Structure formats: C-alpha cells, structure tokens
Amino acid sequence: MLIRGRGDALVRVTDGARLYLQDVVVRGAPLEVIGGSLDIQGSTLHVGISIIDGGEFRIRDSYIEDPVPGLQSDGGLLVMERVQVVQNRPSAYPTLSFDASNVQMRGVRVVSTSGHVAMRTRGCPWLDMQDVALQGLDVAWESHSSTAVIVDGVLLQSRRLGLQWQGPWDSQWQWRNIRIRSPQHALGVNIADADGRGPDPAVMERLPALD
Numbered sequence: 001m002l003i004r005g006r007g008d009a010l011v012r013v014t015d016g017a018r019l020y021l022q023d024v025v026v027r028g029a030p031l032e033v034i035g036g037s038l039d040i041q042g043s044t045l046h047v048g049i050s051i052i053d054g055g056e057f058r059i060r061d062s063y064i065e066d067p068v069p070g071l072q073s074d075g076g077l078l079v080m081e082r083v084q085v086v087q088n089r090p091s092a093y094p095t096l097s098f099d100a101s102n103v104q105m106r107g108v109r110v111v112s113t114s115g116h117v118a119m120r121t122r123g124c125p126w127l128d129m130q131d132v133a134l135q136g137l138d139v140a141w142e143s144h145s146s147t148a149v150i151v152d153g154v155l156l157q158s159r160r161l162g163l164q165w166q167g168p169w170d171s172q173w174q175w176r177n178i179r180i181r182s183p184q185h186a187l188g189v190n191i192a193d194a195d196g197r198g199p200d201p202a203v204m205e206r207l208p209a210l211d
Contacts, residue, residue, distance in 0.1 A: 013038045013055070033057050033076065044210065051076030051101070059083055063208045069093040070115075073101040080105045084207045087112040094120040094142070102126040107203045109133045118158070121146040129154055131199040139164055140182065150174045155198040157181040165189040 011026075013019050015035030022041045030048040031038065033055035040059045046066060051057045051073040058079040064071065066089040078101060085108070087095040094117040095110055101124050110133070112118045118136030121127060124146040133155040134140040140156035145167035152174060156162035162180035165188035178191055179198030185191055 011038070015053070042208075044208075048072070051078065061208055063210050065210060067095070070095050070097050072097045073103075074099045076101045078103045080108050082107040082203075082207055084108075084209065085110045086210075087115050090114045094118065095136070096120070098122070098124055100124060104128045105130065105132050107131045107199075107207060109199075109204060109207055110135065112136045117142050120144075121148070124148075127151075131203040133157070133199050133204065140180075143167070148173060148175075151176075151178065153177040153197060153199045153203075155179045155181070160184060162186055162194070163189065163191070 012032045012034065013036035017036040020039045021043060024043045026043065027046045030050055033051040035053045035055050037056040041061055043062045045062065045064045048067045048069050049057065049071045052075060054075055056077040060081045062083050064083065064085040066087060067085065068089055068091055070091065070093045071085065085095060091114060095112040095115045096119040099122045103124060110118045112135060115136060116138040118134040118140050120142045122144040127146055127148040128150040130150060131153040135157040138158055138160045140158045140162050142164045143166065160182060161184045162182040163186040165186060169189050177197040178194060179196050180191065180194040185194045
C-alpha cells in the first residue's frame, strides 16, 4: 500500500493515540509522533520522522531512504530493529538526531553519503546499540552528554572522524567489538581496540533493501 501526502505532516500521532503500519510505502510530508505511539514493520519510508513530547517510535524490518531533514527525536523512545537508513539527498542535519531520548538499536545500518554526521546523540539517558553500522561524510557518531550503556558490534566509518565524544564516560559500560574506519578514530574518549569485529555479518545480511 502506498501512502502519499503533502502539508506539514503526512501522519501525526498525538498524545494517547497508537498507530500500526505494516507493508506500506510512505512518501510526501514527514511523519510526526507527538506523545503518541507509532509502530512500523516491513515498510519503505521516503520521509523524515519526528518524535517529541514522550512519543514512542518502533520500526522493524524496514528501509528508510532520504529522510529529510532526518530521523529526529526530542524526549522520545525509539526502538529500531533490522533497519537500513540511506541518506543521499544533501542535508545540513544529521541523518539520525536524538536529544534527551531513550534509544535501542539492533541490526541497523546508516549510510549518509551527503550528510556530514550519520548520528548525533545529545543528553540521551539510555543508548543501547548492538550490531550497528554508521557511515557519515565527516563524522560517524557525534555524542554530547549521553549515557551509552551498551555499544556492542558497532562500525564507525567516515572520511575524517569515527567518534566525537563530549561528556562523562563510564568504564562499567559495555563497549566491545568496535571497529572504526576513519583517519582519526575518536576524540574525547579512548577506544582501546578500534579494530574489533564490528557488526555481526549474519545480522547485517538480513537487513532489508530498497524494493
């Protein structure tokens, strides 16, 4: 099913509402989750996505292409499982931008061929990233004052810097199997082994592609 629309928002899920979409193609205006809950499975999205005011966004087995201005959350909850995000259109914004949000990622690939930062996290109280590949032009992952408790099987790739970290870092966090492919590995944090395994190839092979 194709969902297409114009205006400020194609779909707006507000406080207390819950919407489930499966096997759809979405084009046009952005999706907005404002205090409500949006679940998407087995779909292809060609739109930006905004989650604010405690909104919840869960996406599984899906492909996101050119999400201008990006996938953005401010005070939301995000769960991403087996998701591929490709940004080819020029954008001044990070492809993924999470502020004060709780984020869980399992089997996620972000390829930003035109955006300078693949993912930015700022003031996030909980980050759980397993089998995640982030590729940006200049910076793969930029983080400010965030709590990244689990970073396991992560690939950071860019033409300049893999990770720019600002804020406290706890040695009790589970950071392992990290692979960085960039001229400069990290700023603000010491990555003891930047030549780890990276994402599990078996997991990444199951990610959806553009139909």
